[in-house]
Amino acid sequence: MCDTCGCSGDGGAVLRKPGVKDYHVHVGDDGGHHHHHDHDHHHHHGEVRKVQVEQDVLLQNNLLAERNRGWFEARRILALNFLSSPGSGKTSILEKTIPMLLERYPVTVIEGDQQTTNDADRIDALGVPVIQVNTGTGCHLDAQMVQRAVRELDPPERSLLCIENVGNLVCPALFDLGEAAKVVVISVTEGEDKPIKYPSMFHHADIVLLNKTDLLPYVDFDAAKCREYALQVNHHLEWIEVSAKTGEGFDQWIAWLTLKLAAL
Amino acid sequence: MHEMSIALSVIEAVTERARQEGGSRITAIDLVVGRLAGVQIESLRFCFDAATRDTPAEGAELVIEEREGRGRCESCGERFPVSSFYAKCPSCAQFRVKIESGEELSVRSFTID
Numbered sequence: 322m323c324d325t326c327g328c329s330g331d332g333g334a335v336l337r338k339p340g341v342k343d344y345h346v347h348v349g350d351d352g353g354h355h356h357h358h359d360h361d362h363h364h365h366h367g368e369v370r371k372v373q374v375e376q377d378v379l380l381q382n383n384l385l386a387e388r389n390r391g392w393f394e395a396r397r398i399l400a401l402n403f404l405s406s407p408g409s410g411k412t413s414i415l416e417k418t419i420p421m422l423l424e425r426y427p428v429t430v431i432e433g434d435q436q437t438t439n440d441a442d443r444i445d446a447l448g449v450p451v452i453q454v455n456t457g458t459g460c461h462l463d464a465q466m467v468q469r470a471v472r473e474l475d476p477p478e479r480s481l482l483c484i485e486n487v488g489n490l491v492c493p494a495l496f497d498l499g500e501a502a503k504v505v506v507i508s509v510t511e512g513e514d515k516p517i518k519y520p521s522m523f524h525h526a527d528i529v530l531l532n533k534t535d536l537l538p539y540v541d542f543d544a545a546k547c548r549e550y551a552l553q554v555n556h557h558l559e560w561i562e563v564s565a566k567t568g569e570g571f572d573q574w575i576a577w578l579t580l581k582l583a584a585l
Numbered sequence: 586m587h588e589m590s591i592a593l594s595v596i597e598a599v600t601e602r603a604r605q606e607g608g609s610r611i612t613a614i615d616l617v618v619g620r621l622a623g624v625q626i627e628s629l630r631f632c633f634d635a636a637t638r639d640t641p642a643e644g645a646e647l648v649i650e651e652r653e654g655r656g657r658c659e660s661c662g663e664r665f666p667v668s669s670f671y672a673k674c675p676s677c678a679q680f681r682v683k684i685e686s687g688e689e690l691s692v693r694s695f696t697i698d
Contacts, residue, residue: 374692378594492587520670521623553680554670
């Protein structure tokens with residue numbers, strides 16, 4: 322049940338805005354893809370029949386993702402999907418990145434979490450438009466949630482849209498949102514073998530940000546080994562080492578973003 | 586547990602088509618799941634039972650064909666079976682595989698009554 326309006330939702334995702342107490346939108350309330358055909362064909366009732374389909378299971382999500390992608394491209398919006406384990410520092414990276422870009426490009430953010438608007442509140446404090454998607458029990462964002470959130474957010478042309486996925490290195494790898502690139506964040510307080518423990522995520526990523534490099538002197542983390550593993554899972558990966566705390570490596574990261582934004 | 590989303594997507598795809606085909610009950614669903622599709626077969630089966638409840642597919646048999654992963658080495662061109670994206674070429678020992686198959690996740694057919 323929805324804890325805001327008390328309606329008997331199906332546990333689906335809800336959009337929220339920081340500081341707007343009563344604002345909440347259920348994803349799928351309208352513009353969803355559930356529809357009924359009135360033209361039922363009545364043939365061969367009572368007869369056991371095999372129907373050939375040959376359809377991708379994620380077809381609906383993939384089609385919606387492509388619509389999102391087309392919309393982003395037409396409006397020259399760079400949409401990035403940020404993925405990581407919980408606590409790797411996705412939100413901290415955004416907090417550091419956004420002020421560095423704002424002079425040149427507008428930035429908007431979609432925050433994905435099962436519960437709370439805590440991350441959206443942190444982004445809101447930077448003064449950029451943000452929508453929180455609460456997935457409830459869901460472990461990943463999907464293309465429909467992003468489509469609905471984007472409609473509420475209305476990102477301007479020639480801007481950066483950061484989509485921070487639910488912290489999870491498994492499930493979000495499967496769901497295309499329509500992003501231009503997947504940015505995977507891993508931190509030095511995790512195991513350096515994360516890329517081979519969760520190869521699907523790293524295989525589908527475009528770039529890895531190794532975060533919290535300021536802690537390297539205090540932890541047993543072999544950054545070179547981690548990078549080697551990541552490249553063994555995906556030899557096309559780009560790799561940048563950063564510290565969202567000290568700003569180390571951000572010149573390289575901002576250069577990467579600026580190059581992408583300039584090419585829009 | 587994205588297998589629940591996967592199970593729901595399967596049901597959605599199939600019930601829509603079954604309605605068009607005039608079937609009232611779905612008795613079996615045939616899936617193809619590649620070894621590299623990122624789906625746990627056991628979890629999918631578990632979720633499938635829950636996802637089909639109160640749908641025309643309730644009680645349907647879930648038939649899953651697992652597909653082996655296959656890749657080609659981008660260094661030496663060798664083709665070889667792969668069970669993970671962390672795959673070493675048996676010929677040149679490089680980790681530069683290009684996946685050619687094994688990522689399938691599709692509904693092949695279903696049976697209506």
